[in-house]
Amino acid sequence: MLRSLARLSRGLRSQCPPEVKIVDVGPRDGLRSQCPPEVKIVDVGPRDGLQNEKTLVETACKVELIKRLAAAGLKCVEATAFVSPKWVPQMGDHAEVMAALKEKDGVLSGVDLPVLAPNLKGFEGAVAAGAQEVAVFAAATESFSKKNTNCSIAESFDRFLPIMEASKEKNVRVRGYVSVALGCPYEGAVAPQAVTGVIKKLLDMGCYEVSIGDTIGCGTAGGVSDLLDCVEAEGIALDHCAIHFHDTYGQALANILVGLQRGVKVVDSSVAGLGGCPYAKGATGNVATEDVVYMLNGLGVSTGVDLDKLVDAGAFISEKIGRSPASRAASAILAKRGG
C-alpha cells in the first residue's frame, strides 16, 4: 500500500512542469481590497432622472419603473419630490405616486422610498402620503440656491429646521444633499471648504447621511479627491457621505471609483442615465445605474442588483420616454441580446 502511494506521488510529480512562472496579481487585488465589499446604490431615476422631462410621464409608468427597480434588487429608490409643481411640474403627481406604492408588500418589501422635501409643506405632504424618509437639499453656492429654491443657503437651512423637528416626532429619516459640490453653472469653481461647511451643517442638524452632488457633472477624479480630503480634514466620516455624480463630461465612473477607494459606501445613480437638473443648463443625467453595477461587478463589490433585470427596467422607461438608454453597459447588453 505504502509502496503504491510512493509510486503515485512520483507519477504526479512527473506530470507537473519542472518550473512554474508565478504571475503576481497584487495590483488587481490591491484595487479590489481598497473598495468596500458591499455598496448601497440609491437609484434616483424616478425623481432626479424624470424631473427634467418636458412631457409629463404617466403616474402608472413611474410606479411601474419603481417596482421594476425594486424587482432588480435595488433596496433604495428615490420615488418623487414634494416640491412645488409650479417649479417642477413633472413631480406634481407626488402624492399619487406614493399612494400607489403604499402597500409595501411583494416586490417593495424592504425597499426604502425616500422623497425630496424642500420645506415643511413638502415634508408634511410627504408624510401624509406615507413617506418614511425625506431628503432635504442645500446648495454650495448662493446663485444655485436662489435658482433652485428661491432662497439663500442660510434661508434654506431655516426651512430645514422645522423639518428636522417634525421628523423626530414622526420618526422619519432625513437625508441631506449638497448640490453643485464640484462646480456651479453660475459661479464656476466651488471651494471644497464651502461644500464641507454645508455637509457639516446638514449632519449637525440630524441628517443621517449627506449625498455630495456633482449636479452638472463637471467634476474630475482630482477634484473629488481634493474635496474628500477637505471633508475628512473637517472630521466628517466618509461613512456619513454618499456620492451623487452626473455624467456630463463622462467622468462619473472614475469619480465614483475615487470615492469608493476613499471609503464611501453609498452611490446615487439613475437607471438608464436618466436626468438632468432643471436649474443647470446643459447638465446631462446622473451616472447610469447599469454602468455603476457593471463596474462594481468587475470589482467584486456586492450590490444585490441583478444587472439583466436592471437593463430591462432601463429599457422600459427609455422606451416610454422615447429615447435609448444613456448607459454604455445597457447599450452593449441590449445589442448583445439582439444578436
Ligand SMILES: CC(C)(COP(=O)([O-])OP(=O)([O-])OC[C@H]1O[C@@H](n2cnc3c(N)ncnc32)[C@H](O)[C@@H]1OP(=O)([O-])[O-])[C@@H](O)C(=O)NCCC(=O)NCCSC(=O)C[C@@](C)(O)CC(=O)[O-]
Ligand atoms: C422651494 C420652493 C417651494 C420655494 O418656492 P417659492 O415660490 O419661493 O415658495 P413660496 O413659499 O413663496 O410658495 C409659492 C407657492 O408654492 C407652494 N409651495 C411651497 N412649497 C411647496 C411644496 N413643498 N410643495 C408644493 N407646493 C409648495 C406654495 O403653497 C405657494 O403656492 P401658491 O400660493 O402660489 O398656490 C420652490 O423653489 C421649489 O419647489 N423648488 C424645487 C426645485 C427642485 O425641485 N429642483 C430640483 C431638485 S434639486 C436637484 O435636482 C439637485 C439634487 C438634489 O439632485 C442633487 C444634485 O444633483 O446635485
